Amino acid sequence: MLKITGVKKTFNAGTINEKAALRGLNLTLNEGDFVTVIGGNGAGKSTMLNAIAGVWPVDEGSIFIDDINVTKLPEHKRASYLGRVFQDPMTGTAASMMIEENLALAARRGARRGLRQGITNSEREEYKERLKILDLGLEERLTSKVGLLSGGQRQALTLLMATLKRPKVLLLDEHTAALDPKTAAKVLDATDRIVSKDNLTTIMITHNMKDAIVHGNRLVMMYEGRIIYDVAGEEKKSLKVSDLLAKFEQVSGGEFANDRMILA
Numbered sequence: 001m002l003k004i005t006g007v008k009k010t011f012n013a014g015t016i017n018e019k020a021a022l023r024g025l026n027l028t029l030n031e032g033d034f035v036t037v038i039g040g041n042g043a044g045k046s047t048m049l050n051a052i053a054g055v056w057p058v059d060e061g062s063i064f065i066d067d068i069n070v071t072k073l074p075e076h077k078r079a080s081y082l083g084r085v086f087q088d089p090m091t092g093t094a095a096s097m098m099i100e101e102n103l104a105l106a107a108r109r110g111a112r113r114g115l116r117q118g119i120t121n122s123e124r125e126e127y128k129e130r131l132k133i134l135d136l137g138l139e140e141r142l143t144s145k146v147g148l149l150s151g152g153q154r155q156a157l158t159l160l161m162a163t164l165k166r167p168k169v170l171l172l173d174e175h176t177a178a179l180d181p182k183t184a185a186k187v188l189d190a191t192d193r194i195v196s197k198d199n200l201t202t203i204m205i206t207h208n209m210k211d212a213i214v215h216g217n218r219l220v221m222m223y224e225g226r227i228i229y230d231v232a233g234e235e236k237k238s239l240k241v242s243d244l245l246a247k248f249e250q251v252s253g254g255e256f257a258n259d260r261m262i263l264a
Contacts, residue, residue, distance in 0.1 A: 001201040002029040007061030021047040023225035034202045036212040039222035054078040083162035085175040092158030095147030106161035152183030172204040
C-alpha cells in the first residue's frame with residue numbers, strides 16, 4: 001500500500017544551515033499494516049510524513065501509494081489518498097462550525113458540490129453511528145460548535161474526519177502528544193478501533209515508547225534520517241522499553257538522549 005525507496009531530503013543545501021533530514025529512506029507497508037515510529041529529535045520522523053504527504057518535493061527516490069507513483073504529485077493531489085492528524089488538536093477542525101458540519105466537509109472532500117440540502121437526515125444517522133465508536137457521547141451533540149469541545153474531543157473528531165472516506169494511508173503525527181495521559185489513552189483506544197474496523201494502513205509517530213510497543217503490529221525506529229530497527233509480530237509484542245533503549249545504543253553507538261521519550 002505504501003512503498004518508499006531511496007528517499008533523500010536535505011534542507012538549506014549548500015548553506016551553513018544544511019541539514020540532511022532523510023538519507024536514503026526505505027520503507028514498505030502492506031495493506032492493513034499499523035506501524036508505530038519512534039526516534040529522537042531530528043531523526044526524520046515528521047520529515048518522512050511530510051515527504052509522503054507531498055508537503056515539499058524530495059531530492060531523490062520514489063514514493064508509491066497503492067502502486068501509484070506520487071513522487072512528483074503536489075500535496076493537494078495526494079490528499080485524496082491520505083488522511084492525516086497533527087499534534088495540535090485545534091488544527092484539524094473548524095471551531096465555529098457544528099460537529100455535523102465538520103463531518104459533512106470531511107465526507108465531501110474531493111467531491112463536486114451542488115446546491116442541494118447541506119446535510120441530509122440519512123447522513124446525520126451515519127454520523128451518529130460513526131461518532132459512537134469514539135465513546136465520547138458526541139453522537140448526541142451533532143449541533144454543538146466544535147469550539148466548545150475539549151482538546152481530546154476535538155482530536156478524536158479530527159481522527160474520525162481523517163478516516164471518514166477510508167484513506168489508502170493514515171498518517172498520525174504525534175496525535176496524542178498535546179493531550180493529558182487519560183485523554184490520550186481514550187484517543188489511542190479510538191484509533192485502534194477505527195484502524196481495526198476499516199483495516200487502515202497506518203503510520204503513527206509517537207514520543208511514548210510504551211505506546212509504540214502496545215499499539216500496531218509493527219514498530220520502526222529512526223535515527224539520522226534512516227530506519228535502524230524494524231520489528232513486527234510476536235517479537236514486537238514481547239518488547240520492553242529497556243529493549244528499545246538497548247537496541248538504539250547498539251545500532252547508533254550512543255545513548256538515547258531524548259528525555260521526553262524516556263520519561264513518557
